[in-house]
Amino acid sequence: MVKQTIQIFARVKPTVRKQQQGIYSIDEDEKLTPSLEIILPRDLADGFVNNKRESYRFKFQRIFDQNEKQETIFENIAKPVAESVLAGYNGTIFAYGQTGSGKTFTITGGAERYSDRGIIPRTLSYIFEQLQKDSSKIYTTHISYLEIYNECGYDLLDPRHEASSLEDLPKVTVLEDPDQNIHLKNLSLHQATTEEEALNLLFLGDTNRMIAETPMNQASTRSHCIFTIHLSSKEPGSATVRQAKLHLVDLAGSERVAKTGVGGQLLTEAKYINLSLHYLEQVIIALSEKHRSHIPYRNSMMTSVLRDSLGGNCMTTMIATLSLEKRNIDESISTCRFAQRVALIKNEAVLNEEIDPRLIIIRLQKEIQELKDELAIVTGEQRTEALTEAELLQLEKRITSFLEDQDPESKLEVGADMRKIHHCFHYLKKLLNDKKIHGTSIASSEIKDQNSQEPLKEEEYKKLRDILQQRDNEINILVTMLKKEKKKAQDALHFSSVDRSELRHSQSSPFPPGNPEGPRMLPPSAPTQAPDSSTSQYRSSLLHGKTGMKEEMSFGRQEAFEIFKRDHADSVTIEDSKQILKQRFSEAKALGESINEARIKIGRLKEEITQRHVQQVALGISGNTPTPSAPDLLEEKLRSRLQEEKRRYKAMFTRLKALKVEIEHLQLLMDKAKVKLQKEFEAWWAEEATSLQVNSPAVNSLNHMKPFPQTPESQHERSQLLSSKSDVYASKILPSPGPLLHSQEQSSPSTPLEDRIPERPVSSVPLTGDSRTDSDILAFIKARQSILQRTGFQ
Ligand SMILES: Nc1ncnc2c1ncn2[C@@H]1O[C@H](COP(=O)(O)OP(=O)(O)OP(=O)(O)O)[C@@H](O)[C@H]1O
Numbered sequence: 136m137v138k139q140t141i142q143i144f145a146r147v148k149p150t151v152r153k154q155q156q157g158i159y160s161i162d163e164d165e166k167l168t169p170s171l172e173i174i175l176p177r178d179l180a181d182g183f184v185n186n187k188r189e190s191y192r193f194k195f196q197r198i199f200d201q202n203e204k205q206e207t208i209f210e211n212i213a214k215p216v217a218e219s220v221l222a223g224y225n226g227t228i229f230a231y232g233q234t235g236s237g238k239t240f241t242i243t244g245g246a247e248r249y250s251d252r253g254i255i256p257r258t259l260s261y262i263f264e265q266l267q268k269d270s271s272k273i274y275t276t277h278i279s280y281l282e283i284y285n286e287c288g289y290d291l292l293d294p295r296h297e298a299s300s301l302e303d304l305p306k307v308t309v310l311e312d313p314d315q316n317i318h319l320k321n322l323s324l325h326q327a328t329t330e331e332e333a334l335n336l337l338f339l340g341d342t343n344r345m346i347a348e349t350p351m352n353q354a355s356t357r358s359h360c361i362f363t364i365h366l367s368s369k370e371p372g373s374a375t376v377r378q379a380k381l382h383l384v385d386l387a388g389s390e391r392v393a394k395t396g397v398g399g400q401l402l403t404e405a406k407y408i409n410l411s412l413h414y415l416e417q418v419i420i421a422l423s424e425k426h427r428s429h430i431p432y433r434n435s436m437m438t439s440v441l442r443d444s445l446g447g448n449c450m451t452t453m454i455a456t457l458s459l460e461k462r463n464i465d466e467s468i469s470t471c472r473f474a475q476r477v478a479l480i481k482n483e484a485v486l487n488e489e490i491d492p493r494l495i496i497i498r499l500q501k502e503i504q505e506l507k508d509e510l511a512i513v514t515g516e517q518r519t520e521a522l523t524e525a526e527l528l529q530l531e532k533r534i535t536s537f538l539e540d541q542d543p544e545s546k547l548e549v550g551a552d553m554r555k556i557h558h559c560f561h562y563l564k565k566l567l568n569d570k571k572i573h574g575t576s577i578a579s580s581e582i583k584d585q586n587s588q589e590p591l592k593e594e595e596y597k598k599l600r601d602i603l604q605q606r607d608n609e610i611n612i613l614v615t616m617l618k619k620e621k622k623k624a625q626d627a628l629h630f631s632s633v634d635r636s637e638l639r640h641s642q643s644s645p646f647p648p649g650n651p652e653g654p655r656m657l658p659p660s661a662p663t664q665a666p667d668s669s670t671s672q673y674r675s676s677l678l679h680g681k682t683g684m685k686e687e688m689s690f691g692r693q694e695a696f697e698i699f700k701r702d703h704a705d706s707v708t709i710e711d712s713k714q715i716l717k718q719r720f721s722e723a724k725a726l727g728e729s730i731n732e733a734r735i736k737i738g739r740l741k742e743e744i745t746q747r748h749v750q751q752v753a754l755g756i757s758g759n760t761p762t763p764s765a766p767d768l769l770e771e772k773l774r775s776r777l778q779e780e781k782r783r784y785k786a787m788f789t790r791l792k793a794l795k796v797e798i799e800h801l802q803l804l805m806d807k808a809k810v811k812l813q814k815e816f817e818a819w820w821a822e823e824a825t826s827l828q829v830n831s832p833a834v835n836s837l838n839h840m841k842p843f844p845q846t847p848e849s850q851h852e853r854s855q856l857l858s859s860k861s862d863v864y865a866s867k868i869l870p871s872p873g874p875l876l877h878s879q880e881q882s883s884p885s886t887p888l889e890d891r892i893p894e895r896p897v898s899s900v901p902l903t904g905d906s907r908t909d910s911d912i913l914a915f916i917k918a919r920q921s922i923l924q925r926t927g928f929q
Pocket residue numbers: 147148149201232233234235236237238239240241245354355356357386387388456
């Protein structure tokens with residue numbers, strides 16, 4: 136058992152404005168417990184709630200200032216927790232702080248750079264790396280991802296693609312068993328055998344989280360998210376299984392309702408968040424007070440789920456995220472106060488060991504059989520009929536072979552059959568008596584034999600050893616020759632096809648197809664593995680599922696999307712990621728080629744060494760000296776070249792593996808950015824469509840229109856509808872259903888836009904008469920107008 140208080144760390148988010156400096160200072164001199172001093176600016180100190188203090192000092196395990204990198208955060212905070220999880224203890228890392236203070240950045244990471252990866256992806260990477268290294272145990276990893284919003288739990292790893300709001304996700308409920316263990320009903324667990332699979336699950340969860348955000352619930356501020364890695368380990372053959380859980384928690388923003396100044400739905404949300412954080416605070420206060428018997432875990436879903444992490448069987452770490460700007464001083468102080476209380480909580484982590492029920496069953500079955508046999512002997516419940524001739528003969532044979540067996544440990548198994556046991560005794564007694572009678576003569580003849588054999592043995596032994604050595608050499612040579620012949624024949628047969636497939640492989644993937652060291656050196660998730668394509672397929676299918684709207688977009692909407700995308704701030708990030716991805720990919724490709732070359736080289740060197748060895752042995756035979764006296768310099772040289780080549784190969788392979796992880800991550804970031812972009816476009820589009828429906832009389836009348844009439848009159852009627860003042864340009868660019876409308880509008884020389892706006896090809900989408908579709912089309916017109924206004928065309 137490990138007794139430990141909850142570890143508290145502080146991380147200060149970089150401030151945008153320089154003048155914010157001087158608001159706090161970090162005292163690193165106190166080596167063991169550094170402290171953070173928050174200095175109240177004069178103007179604030181006067182009005183600051185119920186005190187006249189000018190500064191506050193808080194102690195933390197460590198304080199990470201603005202410029203600390205994600206790598207440092209992982210190394211100092213998450214790695215020790217991950218190590219204890221690998222050892223079989225439960226672990227929790229939770230980030231607490233006001234909205235925008237960097238909780239998500241710390242726990243999940245930023246979307247812009249690979250180096251911005253947060254604790255979750257880095258921990259997954261570290262855990263899978265360690266699992267690969269440790270071959271002494273069998274590990275199984277599962278992932279779950281829970282979101283708690285307004286006291287309701289949602290499974291973020293719902294693999295169905297149709298979730299478009301939080302309510303579409305499966306609802307998770309908390310159940311408590313009589314031993315007060317918490318179970319989460321409906322929370323799916325997904326096995327992840329590689330880092331890639333786990334990262335894909337993180338991506339799925341984050342995407343679901345983003346898609347499910349309501350406009351009111353933007354930026355995931357108002358929900359708590361718990362990403363859990365479930366790890367079980369077992370030594371081969373052992374029935375004991377170790378189970379450990381690592382919760383990585385991104386809490387909702389901790390600000391007070393009064394400050395957020397919100398109403399309606401938001402107020403309800405804020406109440407819930409504050410309520411659940413208030414209950415969290417109550418649990419923490421109760422835990423930090425000695426002699427409190429009742430801890431109010433059950434008051435909220437979050438405290439129920441984190442029950443073990445708070446004052447239970449877990450090694451828990453809290454990261455207080457601080458945005459130390461003047462306007463956030465009070466929130467920062469309250470975050471630090473909260474942390475100080477948390478630091479008082481003592482946890483007792485124990486190894487979570489269980490016995491594997493399947494192995495217990497097997498063991499018990501064996502035990503039962505043995506007991507049954509014993510019982511049969513003791514109770515004498517035996518068959519009474521005599522053994523048949525054949526059975527007796529069989530038994531005697533077994534006794535003889537048992538007696539002849541030189542192994543002192545050998546056993547004579549006859550089962551729980553008293554008839555057989557009795558016969559064994561009779562037979563042995565008979566043998567003993569026989570031996571007694573003939574004992575003397577046998578003994579004397581044996582001694583005579585042994586004496587005559589002694590000198591012969593010594594001579595023979597040397598001779599035989601020499602012959603054996605020669606035979607060994609011959610066999611070696613023959614086997615090598617045979618192998619060569621076989622290889623030649625195989626090569627001749629398969630040369631062309633192998634060559635072609637290798638060529639194909641090296642063209643399509645930068646990762647090498649094989650490993651000269653065989654499977655031992657190849658990590659399970661090494662870049663050579665097939666899942667490469669399957670995971671990217673998985674991701675792209677997932678992305679397609681999430682962003683399927685684009686594929687269904689009308690031509691006009693797609694056009695609007697293209698412009699929207701071009702002007703969107705994230706497109707720079709996507710472009711940057713694309714560039715980096717391109718670089719990494721070409722580096723990986725070059726590396727893949729070098730690895731292939733190294734592999735071939737290693738193969739050649741091995742062959743040369745074998746040949747040289749065979750030559751030496753052959754020389755030894757012909758010169759009648761089985762082992763050459765001097766070391767073979769050439770062979771040594773070859774061997775050292777081989778070692779060097781292997782080292783090079785390994786280094787390149789490790790780099791390639793790291794590159795692969797980076798490429799995967801960059802792809803995930805890009806995909807995420809794309810989903811976000813699409814979502815924002817959809818929201819903006821819907822908004823435009825709504826305002827158009829509200830404002831435009833043309834649309835109002837269109838909404839009540841019957842299916843689109845195809846007569847020239849109705850087209851004319853329609854063109855009049857469309858040429859209302861606000862939609863002058865609309866009718867210009869709007870796909871016209873017939874020549875009348877088209878020529879009328881195009882030929883109008885008075886249209887001022889005609890000169891200023893470059894002509895676009897007329898879309899092939901006609902107005903349909905279907906009110907929804909038509910409102911889409913009109914929304915597009917409106918959208919286009921507003922884009923043109925923004926880009927300066929209007
Ligand atoms: N240490 C940091 N370095 C660089 N950027 C950061 C850092 N911390 C936060 N940010 C940036 O600040 C912004 C807000 O951070 P983040 O979303 O992580 O806040 P949060 O506390 O999770 O907010 P919320 O409660 O709304 O979820 C993000 O754009 C993020 O990239």
